[in-house]
Amino acid sequence: MLTYTFRRLLLSIPTLLFIAFVIFMLLELAPGDPMGQMPLTIPDEVKQRMREALGLGEPWYIRFGLWLYQFFVVEPQYWIDSAFGTNFADGKQRIISFQSRSPVFDTIAQRLPQTLWVVGMSYVVGVAIALPIGIISAYRQYSVFDQAGTFISMIGFSVPPFFSGVLVIVIFSVQLGWLPSIYDTTHQVVDWETFKFQLRQMIMPVMVLALQTTAQVSRYMRASMLDNLGQDYVRTARAKGMSESVVVLKHVVRNSMIPVVTVIALGLPAIFGGAIITEQIFKVNGLGQLLILALQGADIPMVMTITFLLAVLIVLMNLIADVLYGVLDPRIRYD
Amino acid sequence: MPDRAQPILDVQGLKTVFQTRGGEVHAVNNVSFDLAPGELLGVVGESGSGKSVTMMSLLGLLPSPPADVRDGTVMFQGRDLLKLDLRELRRVRGGEVGFVFQDPMTSLNPVFNVGMQIMEPLRKHMGMSKKAAAARAQELLELVGIPDAKQRLLDYPHQFSGGMRQRVMIAIALACDPKVLIADEPTTALDVTIQAQILELMKDLRDKLGMAVIWITHDLGVIAGIADRVIVMYGGQVVEHAPVRELFANPAHPYTRALLKTIPKIHGAREKRLTIIEGQPPILNAHPTACPFLDRCDVAMPVCARKNPQRFEVNAHHDAACFHADPLEVAHAG
Ligand SMILES: Nc1ncnc2c1ncn2[C@@H]1O[C@H](COP(=O)(O)OP(=O)(O)O)[C@@H](O)[C@H]1O
Ligand SMILES: [Mg+2]
Numbered sequence: 001m002l003t004y005t006f007r008r009l010l011l012s013i014p015t016l017l018f019i020a021f022v023i024f025m026l027l028e029l030a031p032g033d034p035m036g037q038m039p040l041t042i043p044d045e046v047k048q049r050m051r052e053a054l055g056l057g058e059p060w061y062i063r064f065g066l067w068l069y070q071f072f073v074v075e076p077q078y079w080i081d082s083a084f085g086t087n088f089a090d091g092k093q094r095i096i097s098f099q100s101r102s103p104v105f106d107t108i109a110q111r112l113p114q115t116l117w118v119v120g121m122s123y124v125v126g127v128a129i130a131l132p133i134g135i136i137s138a139y140r141q142y143s144v145f146d147q148a149g150t151f152i153s154m155i156g157f158s159v160p161p162f163f164s165g166v167l168v169i170v171i172f173s174v175q176l177g178w179l180p181s182i183y184d185t186t187h188q189v190v191d192w193e194t195f196k197f198q199l200r201q202m203i204m205p206v207m208v209l210a211l212q213t214t215a216q217v218s219r220y221m222r223a224s225m226l227d228n229l230g231q232d233y234v235r236t237a238r239a240k241g242m243s244e245s246v247v248v249l250k251h252v253v254r255n256s257m258i259p260v261v262t263v264i265a266l267g268l269p270a271i272f273g274g275a276i277i278t279e280q281i282f283k284v285n286g287l288g289q290l291l292i293l294a295l296q297g298a299d300i301p302m303v304m305t306i307t308f309l310l311a312v313l314i315v316l317m318n319l320i321a322d323v324l325y326g327v328l329d330p331r332i333r334y335d
Numbered sequence: 336m337p338d339r340a341q342p343i344l345d346v347q348g349l350k351t352v353f354q355t356r357g358g359e360v361h362a363v364n365n366v367s368f369d370l371a372p373g374e375l376l377g378v379v380g381e382s383g384s385g386k387s388v389t390m391m392s393l394l395g396l397l398p399s400p401p402a403d404v405r406d407g408t409v410m411f412q413g414r415d416l417l418k419l420d421l422r423e424l425r426r427v428r429g430g431e432v433g434f435v436f437q438d439p440m441t442s443l444n445p446v447f448n449v450g451m452q453i454m455e456p457l458r459k460h461m462g463m464s465k466k467a468a469a470a471r472a473q474e475l476l477e478l479v480g481i482p483d484a485k486q487r488l489l490d491y492p493h494q495f496s497g498g499m500r501q502r503v504m505i506a507i508a509l510a511c512d513p514k515v516l517i518a519d520e521p522t523t524a525l526d527v528t529i530q531a532q533i534l535e536l537m538k539d540l541r542d543k544l545g546m547a548v549i550w551i552t553h554d555l556g557v558i559a560g561i562a563d564r565v566i567v568m569y570g571g572q573v574v575e576h577a578p579v580r581e582l583f584a585n586p587a588h589p590y591t592r593a594l595l596k597t598i599p600k601i602h603g604a605r606e607k608r609l610t611i612i613e614g615q616p617p618i619l620n621a622h623p624t625a626c627p628f629l630d631r632c633d634v635a636m637p638v639c640a641r642k643n644p645q646r647f648e649v650n651a652h653h654d655a656a657c658f659h660a661d662p663l664e665v666a667h668a669g
Binding site for chain 2: 231232233235236237238239240241242243246251254255258328329330331
């Protein structure tokens with residue numbers, strides 16, 4: 001298993017390089033100009049010099065090489081420096097945003113916690129709700145509970161977050177006035193009251209994102225459970241005198257989780273993608289909002305870096321899914 | 336000969352119906368049989384004759400819906416199993432009655448090692464500690480003839496061959512020293528040589544442990560070597576019941592005679608080709624009102640279409656559900 005993981009890690013390097021190249025070329029070929037939002041009164045030649053100052057005068061392969069060098073060498077060196085007090089990165093240029101002129105990773109580090117809180121929490125909540133729903137729906141197939149679960153999943157599948165997000169804002173913030181409609185990122189949790197406020201401002205974005213996760217994962221879990229409930233080994237477990245909870249929660253769930261774990265791992269990057277829109281709606285200034293603003297401002301280093309990080313997450317989650325599959329299913333051997 | 340006066344299991348008038356979209360399926364109709372302590376009872380009948388459904392009904396192992404055990408009594412150690420609540424029933428399952436199923440490839444849970452699967456009933460029914468259960472599990476694997484038992488406890492089902500898996504299943508069924516072992520076509524899915532080994536093992540284990548065994552098969556040849564008594568099932572009913580020698584020497588039901596003809600013979604005159612029983616098994620969509628074997632029977636009489644024959648006594652230990660065995664009918668026709 002270890003050699004397999006290691007081999008997969010090595011293999012993911014060319015994959016990621018290729019992805020980086022594709023993202024870079026897409027941004028290169030896309031229309032858009034970092035100077036596009038500068039006042040019209042600035043003369044063209046000044047703008048041209050500003051472009052050159054940003055490094056845009058160089059040919060694309062130089063700029064691509066430089067970005068790779070900065071991403072894979074300078075940035076790690078910089079983290080090592082700040083962690084251990086060394087000075088590997090001295091005098092080396094980090095990846096700099098066109099818009100803010102500050103290092104891209106500093107901005108990302110500021111924004112990441114908001115996204116992690118909202119997106120991460122929604123994924124945990126979504127999965128935690130989905131699994132029991134899937135289990136009960138399958139065990140009591142065609143019951144009222146199962147029908148209700150099917151209905152909710154259908155909503156989760158078919159209603160996009162930009163609609164459900166606005167809907168819950170209208171209902172719970174505008175009409176009922178129970179929950180804040182704007183996510184206050186400066187809010188600090190120091191005591192019980194502020195913690196309650198944090199919970200209240202998280203509820204809506206978390207629920208909107210969790211609905212999607214719940215819909216998907218519960219369907220997969222239900223289907224997988226139904227597959228397994230009809231298997232011969234379930235009858236064997238009952239014939240051994242095991243109680244229903246042992247039969248279902250131990251024997252059947254353990255088998256049913258194998259494909260579902262893959263779905264959960266692979267769904268994580270997708271939910272980050274979905275968060276881009278949700279963050280816009282609830283005014284969470286996380287990574288999603290950062291990416292949108294960077295796109296609008298043609299801030300190529302920022303867009304490139306965030307998009308690439310998302311790609312890394314996807315590749316990593318694929319790897320984790322495969323490894324977990326091998327861990328959960330003793331029939332799988334990777335060597 | 337085992338003592339039939341004090342049966343350990345006594346099934347009377349069992350009736351199981353499936354509710355399906357196409358209507359009711361009367362899978363088991365008025366089935367009665369008993370089992371003496373230490374006896375090996377063979378149950379034969381072609382596929383679909385209701386053998387499995389009968390045995391699963393005894394311990395409530397059929398999912399309900401669609402299954403509905405409508406009628407009958409299943410007396411086991413002075414209690415009617417059909418009236419027990421689930422908690423008491425679970426104590427019987429795997430504790431006092433062990434089950435071995437047909438397909439060893441799918442009957443074990445693929446994600447748990449066999450040690451855990453053998454230890455589960457030990458810990459539940461016998462309240463053993465982990466350590467004691469592990470020791471007993473190893474003993475059981477040795478008992479069913481699996482070499483390297485200690486190591487093999489940690490192996491997963493896919494690491495065993497079909498025959499070895501069936502031995503594991505037998506080990507699980509025997510774990511808690513059951514009084515009755517129900518083996519539902521335990522050798523059907525196996526190669527012929529492995530079948531013979533499992534048969535030998537079962538004979539051996541029964542002599543050693545002395546439990547009663549119900550051995551289900553669709554192969555009369557298998558039964559001949561091991562059973563004390565045989566019941567023949569057809570269309571969800573018991574059509575004949577006799578000690579094994581008597582059945583082979585003097586079959587009273589046309590279906591049993593047809594079954595006997597299908598056994599390939601090694602000695603004696605060879606038939607031109609293997610015989611098959613012509614026709615289709617009955618459709619069980621209602622409570623039977625005629626003999627279920629009517630359509631395929633070569634000695635059918637008018638009465639066979641009017642009434643479903645009860646089990647008529649052929650002699651003290653032998654009965655058959657055929658009007659040809661009914662003294663009144665025979666006198667009438669003769
Ligand atoms: N879940 C079910 N739903 C409907 N009919 C069933 C079901 N299980 C079994 N049956 C019917 O019960 C009859 C007996 O089946 P079974 O006991 O499995 O036969 P066998 O003698 O081969 O073990 C068959 O005709 C089958 O169609
Ligand atoms: Mg069967």
